[in-house]
Amino acid sequence: MSKTTLEIPKVLMTRIKRGLTPATSQGWVVEAEDPANALTRAIGEWFTELGQNDGLFKKHVYDNDSLNDLDMRQHCGRICGLVSDGQHLILDIMTWAHTQGEDAMQEAKPIIKAIDQKIKKLTDELFAWHAPLDSQTDIPESFKQAAREVKEGKLEDLDL
Amino acid sequence: MAPPAYVFKRTPQFKKAYDALSPDDQMAAKEAFRKFKADPKDPSLRPHKINRLTALRGKVVRSITIKGDLRAVFTVDGNVVISEDIGTHDIYK
Numbered sequence: 001m002s003k004t005t006l007e008i009p010k011v012l013m014t015r016i017k018r019g020l021t022p023a024t025s026q027g028w029v030v031e032a033e034d035p036a037n038a039l040t041r042a043i044g045e046w047f048t049e050l051g052q053n054d055g056l057f058k059k060h061v062y063d064n065d066s067l068n069d070l071d072m073r074q075h076c077g078r079i080c081g082l083v084s085d086g087q088h089l090i091l092d093i094m095t096w097a098h099t100q101g102e103d104a105m106q107e108a109k110p111i112i113k114a115i116d117q118k119i120k121k122l123t124d125e126l127f128a129w130h131a132p133l134d135s136q137t138d139i140p141e142s143f144k145q146a147a148r149e150v151k152e153g154k155l156e157d158l159d160l
Numbered sequence: 161m162a163p164p165a166y167v168f169k170r171t172p173q174f175k176k177a178y179d180a181l182s183p184d185d186q187m188a189a190k191e192a193f194r195k196f197k198a199d200p201k202d203p204s205l206r207p208h209k210i211n212r213l214t215a216l217r218g219k220v221v222r223s224i225t226i227k228g229d230l231r232a233v234f235t236v237d238g239n240v241v242i243s244e245d246i247g248t249h250d251i252y253k
Contacts (some may be wrong), residue, residue, distance in 0.1 A: 068213050069218075133216045139251060143183065146173040146244035147217060150235065156175070158168035158243055160193040 019041055024026045039089075043111060046082075046089055050118055053078055060128070072129070087120045168197055169207075170243040171247040177246045181230075189246060194226060200234070200241055213251065223252045 061067060061075045090112050097108040130135070134144055149155070178189060195202045205224040210233065213221035221244075223231045231252035234243045245252075 043218070060214075062211060064211065065209060067164065067209070067214055072215055093213045098204075107189055128210060129215050136216065137215070139213075140245070140247065142173055142177055142245045142247060143249070143251070146233075148172040149171040149173055154170040154172055155240075155242060156172065158170045158193070158197070158241075159192050160178070 033160060042089060042092070043115070046085055046115070047118075049085075050122075053082060075109075076126065076130050079122050083119055083122050083126070086115050086122070092159055101159060110124055164198065165199070166197075167240045168243070169240055171245070173245055174202070174243045185226070185230055186192060188230065189232070192226045193243075194222065197239075199225075200236075208253065229253070 056078070057075060060071050064071060093108050096160075097104040123150055130140075133139065133147055136144075178186065181189065188218060193204060201207055207222050207224050210221050211224050213233070214222070217235070219235055219237075221233055221235055223233045223253070224247070225231055229248040232243055232246040233252055234241055236242070
């Protein structure tokens with residue numbers, strides 16, 4: 001196999017040797033995106049992802065007739081990811097608002113509240129589907145008791 | 161292929177819940193379990209998986225309809241069918 005080498009023009013090579021031009025001059029410097037615009041875009045993307053995940057959860061978990069461990073782990077992973085992203089988003093908004101002053105801090109409050117509400121819904125979901133059975137307050141005690149009995153092998157013949 | 165030969169068991173909790181039912185509900189349960197023992201998948205019992213309980217238990221939890229809101233929940237371990245509880249709890253629907 002033949003080798004190819006990048007031929008750097010002599011004039012550029014001279015400039016690199018002098019330290020005038022960076023060797024990696026193939027990048028393109030662009031103006032940084034306005035932080036407020038970047039935040040607005042990130043918030044929109046997070047809410048969009050949340051909506052997409054609602055659809056995925058309904059199809060692959062809540063209405064899935066062949067629910068398995070793979071589905072449950074993806075469910076758990078996606079909820080945790082969304083919660084983590086949401087919290088980082090709030091941190092970014094708070095940091096941005098703090099640097100902008102009182103008006104921005106007031107403007108940020110309802111946005112943070114909306115994200116917090118969604119995070120609360122996600123953590124409730126996470127708890128309801130992934131926390132230990134005994135810690136679930138809406139599951140009948142009789143079901144929890146039966147589960148304990150099965151675990152302990154306390155089974156009798158069905159005499160109906 | 162012949163259907164699997166099931167062994168039917170229950171929890172003490174199932175008996176406790178059954179004993180607490182009204183005589184009418186007990187009669188209905190007896191009739192439903194006669195069909196259930198013949199075929200746990202009998203469509204007239206409307207057997208269905210309860211996904212949240214399945215997730216929390218880490219094993220498939222199914223429910224059958226006895227009558228109205230009255231349901232019995234069961235799990236299967238190999239060829240052993242375990243009737244676990246009976247009642248009108250919303251989560252069993």
